Amino acid sequence: MPADAPPVDALRFSGIAKIFGGVKALDDVSFTVGAGEVHCLAGENGCGKSTLIKIVTGVYQPEPGARMQIFGQDYAQISPTQARKAGIAVIWQDLALFAEMTVAENIAFETMLGNRPRGVSYSRLRTAAASALARLDVDLDLDARLGDLPIAQRQIVAIARALVSDARLIFMDEPTASLTQSETDALLSVVRTLSARGVAVVFVSHRLAEVLEISSRVTVLRDGKLVGVYPTEGMTQSRLTELMTGSSFAQDVMARDPTGSDVLRVDDLSRAGEYEGVSFTLRGGEVLGLTGLIGAGRTELCHTLFGMTPADRGRISLNGRELNLSSNRDAVAEGIAYVSEDRLALGLIQPQSISDNTVLAVLRRITGGVGLLSGQKQEATVAHWMAELAVKIGKPADAVSTLSGGNQQRVVLAKWLATQPKVLLLDCPTVGVDVGARAGIFRIVRQLAEKGLAILLVSDEVPEVYMNADRVLHMAGGRIVAEWDPRRTGLSEMEAAVYA
Amino acid sequence: MHRFLRAYPTESKLLAVLLILCAGLSIASPDFLTLVNFTSLLNNNAVNVIWAVGLLVVLIAGGIDISFAVAASVVQYLCVYALVAIGGGNWAIGFLFAGGFGLALGLINAFLIHQFRIISIVVTISTFNAFFGLLMFFSSGRFLYNLPSWWSNRVILWEYQTANGTWAELILPVLVMAICMAATWILIRRTTTGRQLYAFGDNPEGARRAGIPIGLMQAIAFGWCGMMAGIGGLMQAHITKEVIPNALVGRELEVLAAVVLGGARLGGGRGSVLGCFLGVLLVAITQNGLNLLGVSPYAFKMVVGIIILLAISTSNLDPAKWFAKGGKV
Ligand SMILES: Nc1ncnc2c1ncn2[C@@H]1O[C@H](COP(=O)(O)OP(=O)(O)OP(=O)(O)O)[C@@H](O)[C@H]1O
Ligand SMILES: [Mg+2]
Numbered sequence: 001m002p003a004d005a006p007p008v009d010a011l012r013f014s015g016i017a018k019i020f021g022g023v024k025a026l027d028d029v030s031f032t033v034g035a036g037e038v039h040c041l042a043g044e045n046g047c048g049k050s051t052l053i054k055i056v057t058g059v060y061q062p063e064p065g066a067r068m069q070i071f072g073q074d075y076a077q078i079s080p081t082q083a084r085k086a087g088i089a090v091i092w093q094d095l096a097l098f099a100e101m102t103v104a105e106n107i108a109f110e111t112m113l114g115n116r117p118r119g120v121s122y123s124r125l126r127t128a129a130a131s132a133l134a135r136l137d138v139d140l141d142l143d144a145r146l147g148d149l150p151i152a153q154r155q156i157v158a159i160a161r162a163l164v165s166d167a168r169l170i171f172m173d174e175p176t177a178s179l180t181q182s183e184t185d186a187l188l189s190v191v192r193t194l195s196a197r198g199v200a201v202v203f204v205s206h207r208l209a210e211v212l213e214i215s216s217r218v219t220v221l222r223d224g225k226l227v228g229v230y231p232t233e234g235m236t237q238s239r240l241t242e243l244m245t246g247s248s249f250a251q252d253v254m255a256r257d258p259t260g261s262d263v264l265r266v267d268d269l270s271r272a273g274e275y276e277g278v279s280f281t282l283r284g285g286e287v288l289g290l291t292g293l294i295g296a297g298r299t300e301l302c303h304t305l306f307g308m309t310p311a312d313r314g315r316i317s318l319n320g321r322e323l324n325l326s327s328n329r330d331a332v333a334e335g336i337a338y339v340s341e342d343r344l345a346l347g348l349i350q351p352q353s354i355s356d357n358t359v360l361a362v363l364r365r366i367t368g369g370v371g372l373l374s375g376q377k378q379e380a381t382v383a384h385w386m387a388e389l390a391v392k393i394g395k396p397a398d399a400v401s402t403l404s405g406g407n408q409q410r411v412v413l414a415k416w417l418a419t420q421p422k423v424l425l426l427d428c429p430t431v432g433v434d435v436g437a438r439a440g441i442f443r444i445v446r447q448l449a450e451k452g453l454a455i456l457l458v459s460d461e462v463p464e465v466y467m468n469a470d471r472v473l474h475m476a477g478g479r480i481v482a483e484w485d486p487r488r489t490g491l492s493e494m495e496a497a498v499y500a
Numbered sequence: 501m502h503r504f505l506r507a508y509p510t511e512s513k514l515l516a517v518l519l520i521l522c523a524g525l526s527i528a529s530p531d532f533l534t535l536v537n538f539t540s541l542l543n544n545n546a547v548n549v550i551w552a553v554g555l556l557v558v559l560i561a562g563g564i565d566i567s568f569a570v571a572a573s574v575v576q577y578l579c580v581y582a583l584v585a586i587g588g589g590n591w592a593i594g595f596l597f598a599g600g601f602g603l604a605l606g607l608i609n610a611f612l613i614h615q616f617r618i619i620s621i622v623v624t625i626s627t628f629n630a631f632f633g634l635l636m637f638f639s640s641g642r643f644l645y646n647l648p649s650w651w652s653n654r655v656i657l658w659e660y661q662t663a664n665g666t667w668a669e670l671i672l673p674v675l676v677m678a679i680c681m682a683a684t685w686i687l688i689r690r691t692t693t694g695r696q697l698y699a700f701g702d703n704p705e706g707a708r709r710a711g712i713p714i715g716l717m718q719a720i721a722f723g724w725c726g727m728m729a730g731i732g733g734l735m736q737a738h739i740t741k742e743v744i745p746n747a748l749v750g751r752e753l754e755v756l757a758a759v760v761l762g763g764a765r766l767g768g769g770r771g772s773v774l775g776c777f778l779g780v781l782l783v784a785i786t787q788n789g790l791n792l793l794g795v796s797p798y799a800f801k802m803v804v805g806i807i808i809l810l811a812i813s814t815s816n817l818d819p820a821k822w823f824a825k826g827g828k829v
Contacts, residue, residue, distance in 0.1 A: 059709050080711035096706035098699050100769035102507075105695065113710060117693040143506065 007035040008072035010169045010200040011056065017063040018051055018224075020402070023394055025051045026062075027224045033169065035071075036198040038191060040211045040232070043221035043244050044434040045406025046392045049204050050093050052221070053171050057083040057090055071168065084113070089167035091175045093204075093405050093432070095158045099147030104129040106146050106157050110165045132160040137186045151178045151342045152294050159187060169200045174405065176205055177432040178341065180294040180460055181499050188214050206406070206434045207461075208237045220244055245436040254446060255470045255486045260284025262320075263454035264423050266305070269314030274300035275478040278314070282423070282454045287445060289469030290458045291498055297478040298458045299341060302425050305456075306338040307331035318423070332361060335422035339412055339429050341458075347412040348400050355382045355396035357411055362418045385414035390440055405432040413441065417448070424448065427458045442468045462495045474498060510763030514778040514811075521785060529792040535660065535668040537788070545784045546673035547732045547739070551755045552762070552776040553684040554728025559759060560688060561721035562701035562768025563613070563620035567628040568725055569752040571605040572733030574631050576743045579734065580644050588648045598734035599727045605631070606726020610718040620722075628752075635745050644743040651734075652741040673735040680728060685773045687724070697721060701768025757804070758783050761811050782807065 014030040026048045033039045041049045054060045058078035062068075068075045070086045089110075097106050104122075105112070107129035112120060126142055133140055138156055140149075146157060155178050162170050172191075176184045191201050191214055205211055211218060212232050220227040220243045227243055264282040269275065275297035282288050290298055303309045305316060307325030316323045318334055325331050328338070340347045348357050359366055359378050366381055368374035382396045391410045393403065400408060409432060416424065426445070430438045445468065449455055459465050465472050466486050474482040474497060484494055505512045526533035551568060558565045578601045583589040589597070605627075612623045655672035662668055688694035700707040700717045708714060737743050762779030764771030786807060787800050795803075 057709070058711075080709055084711055090709070092706075092709065096703065096709050098702040098706060098769065100702045100765075101695075101698065109699070109710065112692045112695045112699075113712065114692060115713060115716065117691045120690055120692055120695055143503065 007198075009033065009069075010035050010037070010071060012067075012069040013056065014067045015065045016052065016055055017065065018048070018055060018060060019063060021394060025224050026055070029221065029224070029226045031056070031219060031226075032229070033200050033202055034217075035168075036195055036200055037217065038195050038201045038203060038215045040215040040218040041202055041204045041221070042208075042211060042218050042240060043227075044436050045432075046404035047221040047244075048224045049221060050173055050404065053090065053173055053202070053204075057088055057171070081113075084110075084165070087166070087168035088171070089162040089165050089169075090171040091158050091162045091173060093173035093177075095154055097146055097154060097158055097161075099145070101146055102142065103140050103144050103146055103149070103157055104142040107132050107160045108164050109161060128164050129160065132163045135163055135190060136160055136183075138183070150299075152180070152183070155179060156183065159190075163190070167199065169202070170194065171202045171204075173204045174206070174432050175203075176207060176210060177405075178428070182293070184210065206430075206432060206438075208240055208435065211240070212237065222246065241435050244434070247436075253466065253486045254287075254442075254468050258283045258286035258449075258470055260286065260452055260454070263318065264305075264456075265315075265317045265320075267315040267317075269301070269304065269311045269316065271300065271304060271309065271311050271313075274309075275304075275475075278475075278478075278480055280473060280480065282456060284452045284454050285449050286471070287449050287455045287457055287469045289465030289472040290456060290475060291460065291462055291465045291472060291494075292475035293498065294460060296475045298475055299427055301475075302338060302427050302456075302458060305331070305423075305425055306336060332419060335420075336425065337361075337416035337419050337421035337423070338425040339416050339427060341428040341431060347415075348408060350401040351399050353397045354386075354391075354393055354400050354403065354411055355379070357400050358382045358385055358396075358414050358418060361415050381418055385418055388417075389414050389444065390437075406434055406437050409433050410437070410441070413444075417444075422454065424453055424455045425458070426455065428460065429457070430459070430461075430464065438464075462498050463491060466491045466494055508763070508772060508774065511772060511775045511778060514762065514775065514782060517811075518778060518782055518785065521782070521789065525785070525789040525792070529789070531792050532789065535662055536666050537792075539668045539670055541781075541784055541788055542674050542677075543669075543671050543739075545780055546671075546677035547736045548751070548755055548758065548780045548784075549677045549777055550673075550680045550728050550732040550735065551751070552759050552780050553680055553773055554725040554732070555755055555759050556762075556764055556771050556773065556776050557684065557688065557697065557724045558620070558721045559764040559766065560701050560768060560771050561697045561717055562704065563718070563721060564624065564756075564766065565606075565609065565722065565725050566621065566624040566752055566756075567605075567609060567631055568729035569748040569750070569755070570628050570631045570635070571602060571726060572729040572736065573743075573745055573748045574605060574635050575601045575730040575733040576737050577635060577639060577644070577745070579737075580647060580743055583648055583651070584646065588650075590650055594648075594651060594734055595731065598730040600730070602726040602728070602730020602733070603723050604726070606722040606724070606729070607719060609726070610715075610722035613722070614715045614718045632746075632749065639745045641745055643745075645741075647737060647741065647743070651738060655738070672738060676731065676735055680731065681773050681777065684724070684728075688773070693720060698769055701770075703769075754783070755780075757808050761808055 009032055011031060011033040016026055016029045018026040029052060031052060043049055055062045058080045068078060104126045108125040111125060111128060129142055136156060136159060140153060146154060159175050175187060194201055203215055212235060215232050217229055217231055219229045222244060260283045262281045263284045267279050269278045278301060292298055304311050307328045307330050323334060355378060359381055366374055366377040386393060389410045392407050400411060413429065430441060433441060445455060457465060457469055469486065472484040472486060473480050482497060531537060555565055555568060575598055579594065579597045582597055609624055609627055612618060613620050657670045657672060657675055659667055659669040688697060696712045697717055697720065700712055758779035759776050760766065761782060762775030764775065783804055786803060790800055790803060
């Protein structure tokens with residue numbers, strides 16, 4: 001190739017369609033990524049972003065009529081192996097890691113592929129894994145079993161895995177969904193370095209600030225159709241939201257003074273190595289924000305409030321009565337519900353149906369006369385919550401795993417709301433949820449608060465608690481270090497304190 | 501040491517239990533801790549270990565095989581007829597035939613599972629019945645005694661006369677067991693194919709997205725299990741010097757229990773050769789001990805059942821944590 005010829009595009013796809021059981025997930029979409037470009041793929045939950053990635057990488061076959069070109073070469077059909085050989089690597093939204101294997105094996109998994117058997121060198125494996133982690137500037141135990149890691153670290157493993165191969169095009173499907181700010185920053189700088197070296201990156205995220213910061217162009221999808229391809233130069237978050245949803249969302253600080261009486265009271269709660277001397281009260285009708293970096297002890301605190309781990313010291317009382325929770329069953333019986341941050345492992349039973357997942361926590365309430373499950377009651381409960389939360393589903397009988405990530409999160413929410421709780425613990429409830437749906441979820445949270453529910457909203461995104469909570473607690477190193485009123489303390493002040 | 505405990509929690513636990521059991525039995529019975537007793541334990545359990553490492557590969561790949569013990573019987577019959585037809589043969593041809601026939605039967609399972617996307621337990625229960633039915637039909641339940649002499653003559657690898665005049669010896673199946681264990685270890689720990697098997701058993705969808713050929717994985721897992729079944733069958737007939745059509749039925753569950761005891765997971769993705777060996781040994785030594793203590797053989801199965809229950813219910817205790825400095829690992 002002569003030196004002055006323009007570099008070939010990494011991808012040129014057009015006429016891409018995909019039909020799942022009669023429903024069009026993608027409809028005549030074109031998608032082009034330039035060499036070395038950082039390109040964002042944006043759209044609401046269920047608009048087909050992950051499906052498009054799976055088609056490009058040969059996991060799904062498109063409907064006939066697709067034209068596919070990777071680095072200038074035409075393909076009539078793509079298999080995962082071909083995609084890999086063409087230099088494509090993927091960070092899957094559901095990670096697709098191997099729980100029983102070690103961190104090192106997961107990261108360097110690429111080196112173990114290929115049909116011809118070869119010897120495995122564990123020392124080479126470890127070296128490759130360590131250098132990938134070093135590029136991300138994180139330190140993980142290479143010998144840990146992957147299944148034992150918390151979600152954020154698994155996410156990092158998935159990212160490192162894509163860096164091991166010498167890929168020329170990397171797809172990142174919501175890689176930052178469960179990362180903290182500092183980890184996200186590290187990832188974004190890796191993306192910049194990759195791009196400078198000529199590696200193209202396709203980036204998917206529902207955090208629009210990130211999208212605008214990192215990419216040069218953005219392809220917007222809505223309901224499986226292409227809306228358009230836009231340069232990010234001069235693009236604003238609200239304009240992008242409008243393109244994605246077809247409507248705009250303006251938001252104000254929601255804080256007000258709650259009127260209810262004290263519902264949940266926590267006194268001097270401690271658990272060695274996790275959190276220390278935590279005290280707060282949560283009133284009926286109040287949305288209490290709890291923010292801080294990952295590792296600050298927020299999730300651990302939630303686990304104790306939900307009866308999953310005992311505290312070493314301190315008291316939890318509900319409506320003035322001291323609680324003695326020995327399991328999460330007790331917590332559910334007391335009217336405490338917990339929406340977990342780790343939806344893949346804890347929140348949902350992936351292969352089961354949407355309907356069964358929704359009623360999982362309320363099986364006793366949907367029984368008929370003789371104590372057997374009543375199909376009718378189940379149907380009614382499911383229909384009610386699917387409509388209430390505007391979940392985009394095919395049939396309630398479909399497996400939860402067929403839903404897009406954001407819609408899965410809504411099913412988790414539905415499952416807990418169906419228990420009609422008094423206290424709702426929301427642990428990062430908007431992980432992987434698009435802007436429109438976030439607004440929807442917070443609207444529901446507000447309505448629930450207005451009905452008198454006491455809500456603890458945990459989030460590592462400070463703007464989220466700033467906008468939606470009545471009061472904000474800042475947790476760091478296992479302790480509550482500050483309490484803010486969003487009407488008095490500004491967002492930038494809060495962010496400065498948390499990310500300091 | 502700490503690293504071993506972490507990588508092999510179940511195996512370490514099993515080893516500890518085994519040592520305690522051995523210590524207890526040596527005190528309770530003077531005949532337990534003797535060379536004669538230990539060599540005969542190895543001789544008598546070599547075939548189970550060969551089958552166990554074959555089954556291990558299937559479990560790692562996320563499947564299960566109920567048919568391998570019956571397949572071993574089928575292989576024994578086919579070998580006798582084929583060897584008689586070619587005029588007797590020798591050990592090399594015997595291994596070739598046994599391994600080859602076993603591989604073929606295993607591939608039938610793999611083909612059915614992959615082609616028709618039926619889960620392995622259903623397929624292998626069907627082939628268990630099909631193999632057994634065909635075998636009983638064509639053999640009419642007759643025993644075969646006309647084994648070639650190289651096959652039925654006991655091959656003693658090592659012998660030693662103890663002080664009280666009894667002989668301790670190791671026979672051919674023990675060597676074959678060691679080779680099968682080594683080969684399986686190399687396959688699953690040291691080759692990329694083996695690691696792909698683990699990955700496939702652990703997360704089939706993740707493996708598919710990485711481009712691992714699913715059909716090939718099934719073929720390797722069930723083919724390997726079939727091959728080990730055939731070789732185990734050859735060794736079994738070497739020990740008993742006869743072929744009985746229904747002699748091996750039921751052994752599959754015994755072996756399955758030992759493999760699961762050894763840390764293999766029924767969901768796939770986990771298990772080791774060492775664990776298989778220890779699992780078979782634990783069951784064998786328990787039975788051996790009960791025997792030496794004069795307990796009724798009818799109680800054996802019950803005790804083995806209790807051991808398995810205990811092992812599985814304590815399987816989430818992690819010994820690495822007991823040795824870790826300062827709490828959390
Ligand atoms: N295997 C499948 N079977 C049936 N329907 C599917 C399957 N995979 C995806 N879908 C449907 O296709 C649509 C697009 O899903 P996709 O996962 O691509 O969305 P997404 O844009 O990635 O959303 P999110 O932002 O929530 O991850 C959804 O309506 C989803 O339910
Ligand atoms: Mg997606």
